Amino acid sequence: MSDDHLIEHRIDQQELLRGHFLHAFRDTVRLPNQKTATREYVIHPGAVMIIPLLQDAQGLKVVLERQYRYPIGQVMIEFPAGKLDAGEDPWVCGQRELLEETGYTAGEWARAGVLHPVIAYSTEVIHIWFARGLKLGERHLDDGEFLDVFTATPAELLAWCRDGQVTDAKTLTGALWLQNMLSGDWPLTWQSIA
Template sequence: MEKFAEKTISKETIYEGRIIDLSIHDVTLPNGETSKREIVTHPGAVAVIAVTEDNKLLLVRQFRKPLEKTIAEIPAGKLEKGEDPLPCAKRELEEETGFLAGKWTSLGSFYTSPGFADELIYLFLAEELSDGTANTDEDEFVECFEVTIDEARKLMDNQEIHDAKTIIAIQYLQLLHR
């Protein structure tokens, strides 16, 4: 067993939702004491760094209710139960931006908030873009637009880009262009 592992003694599911579940775990700590952990379970997601032929990044503007504001983000979406990340990434890119990609590269994955959630985002680079058909979910309202890396940095400065996955994407692209 891992040195810092916490053993779950009991678990109570508080909420089962369409996107997340919330549970409370009673755990035994490495020193033998007990504590509670509030855990959000999420099916995982994908995020797409879509780069145009002229080296621009595709972003979408979307109102985010938890933040009470509209932010600019890279296209992304939730995995369906049992879904592989690449088909999900292809679907989300087309649905949110109206573009298809001829070349896909997996860039790995990362946990969004491991202190309380198990959400794992798979990051992809999409290139060789061509026209597809935008078709957002019935409760999803987005506006697609293109920016240069310099413009994206300015959007970060004014907090229009204000989410981790998009900031990671921009940092990744900056590393590619060095």
């Protein structure tokens, strides 16, 4: 089946902003019915989110963060995540971000998939990785980065998602992956780090 009846074609482009982190454009597009419209969107470098699994004497827990997010003016509960550097492999980025933000390294990793958190106005793609076999070391936060690291059971996290305490799109998607992985419905292929 062809998607031609849905596809829009750019006929003009205007740069709106070239920031340190984001690049914004306003494009004029030709719609499938031959009319024109404008589309404003942001080019994003991409990111990685890690779902760290910590097994302790009380059972399975996930490692989470609390971080103030300026655009919405709230402290948010999130899985560890960070932006990709230019040309950086997502798995390498995941290892770097897990250590920098939480102090943990992981003995095993599993790629879950990707998500596009804001498809209406951004090119952002977030690569989802699970990590287990965690060992705690010293974290190395970026200059100007402030966050709390804590653990919760999967049931606690899912209750916070249900009750609206967790509203971050990537963390909600991560909770869905976690729930389905734990039920056996979405199996993962684990890789050990030598």
